[in-house]
Amino acid sequence: MSAPILRDLDDLRAAVSDWKSHGDRVAVVPTMGALHAGHLSLVEAAKSAADRVIVTIFVNPKQFNRPEDLENYPRTEIEDAEKLAPLGIDALFVPGPETVYPPGFATTVSVAGLTDVLCGAHRPGHFDGVATVVTKLFLMTGADIACFGEKDFQQLQVVRRLARDLDIPIEIQGCPTVRDPDGLALSSRNQRLTDEGRAAAPALAQEMARMAEGLLAGGGATDLARDAAVRLLAAGFTEVEYLELRALDDLRQLEAAEAPARLFAAAWIDGVRLIDNIAVG
Numbered sequence: 643m644s645a646p647i648l649r650d651l652d653d654l655r656a657a658v659s660d661w662k663s664h665g666d667r668v669a670v671v672p673t674m675g676a677l678h679a680g681h682l683s684l685v686e687a688a689k690s691a692a693d694r695v696i697v698t699i700f701v702n703p704k705q706f707n708r709p710e711d712l713e714n715y716p717r718t719e720i721e722d723a724e725k726l727a728p729l730g731i732d733a734l735f736v737p738g739p740e741t742v743y744p745p746g747f748a749t750t751v752s753v754a755g756l757t758d759v760l761c762g763a764h765r766p767g768h769f770d771g772v773a774t775v776v777t778k779l780f781l782m783t784g785a786d787i788a789c790f791g792e793k794d795f796q797q798l799q800v801v802r803r804l805a806r807d808l809d810i811p812i813e814i815q816g817c818p819t820v821r822d823p824d825g826l827a828l829s830s831r832n833q834r835l836t837d838e839g840r841a842a843a844p845a846l847a848q849e850m851a852r853m854a855e856g857l858l859a860g861g862g863a864t865d866l867a868r869d870a871a872v873r874l875l876a877a878g879f880t881e882v883e884y885l886e887l888r889a890l891d892d893l894r895q896l897e898a899a900e901a902p903a904r905l906f907a908a909a910w911i912d913g914v915r916l917i918d919n920i921a922v923g
Contacts (some may be wrong), residue, residue: 670697672776675718687789698783701715701717903921
């Protein structure tokens with residue numbers, strides 16, 4: 643049975659108020675739609691952690707710094723609702739832009755430090771858009787827990803920081819990256835790859851695994867990343883934005899696997915920007 647699709651904020655808040663009056667714990671899974679198995683794994687995690695689950699779909703214009711990316715982002719509400727139906731969620735919240743950003747909207751949530759590197763350095767304003775919409779969705783849904791994928795680990799850390807800094811009473815749960823059998827991290831953007839690009843795309847995860855092995859063997863991140871980038875370009879990628887080792891807690895750059903760390907990558911193929919990250923050690 644499909645969950646009700648709510649578009650009005652008052653309707654959503656009325657439903658949440660009723661659930662909470664019965665002592666129910668509420669979880670939210672924020673998405674931009676074009677759902678895949680990775681999103682559905684977040685819904686499963688939310689169902690395990692709470693009595694009620696809200697999935698939100700909102701293609702957030704404030705986190706796109708390239709108009710063509712916003713225009714080309716897949717919008718598949720009907721298909722998304724069909725994928726969610728077997729999971730038994732309690733509400734699908736699909737607000738319009740005028741609900742999230744009403745006329746005169748003039749507030750931006752910005753998280754310093756964590757957003758100055760990696761995707762933040764290559765996509766100016768992106769994380770301000772993420773932080774702003776996530777803050778709004780937390781307040782709109784009144785959720786007790788929110789589930790985010792580790793595939794965008796920088797985003798996960800930004801969300802954790804904003805919830806802590808703003809005293810938003812919500813638990814942020816990170817969930818493992820879901821991959822295709824060939825290692826490619828699932829992403830809504832993968833739908834835009836040609837057959838040739840899709841065949842070459844797993845090289846990103848393969849090179850990251852190879853680099854992680856080199857780091858654990860005592861190699862330096864700079865040399866290993868340079869060699870990996872050469873192989874990625876030879877495999878069909880057109881640009882490697884970054885391939886960096888970063889500390890787990892504050893995302894400071896590391897040259898060696900000397901602290902709890904993750905390897906982060908962003909690269910372009912077929913005009914599609916892919917991101918990924920893996921733990922090292």
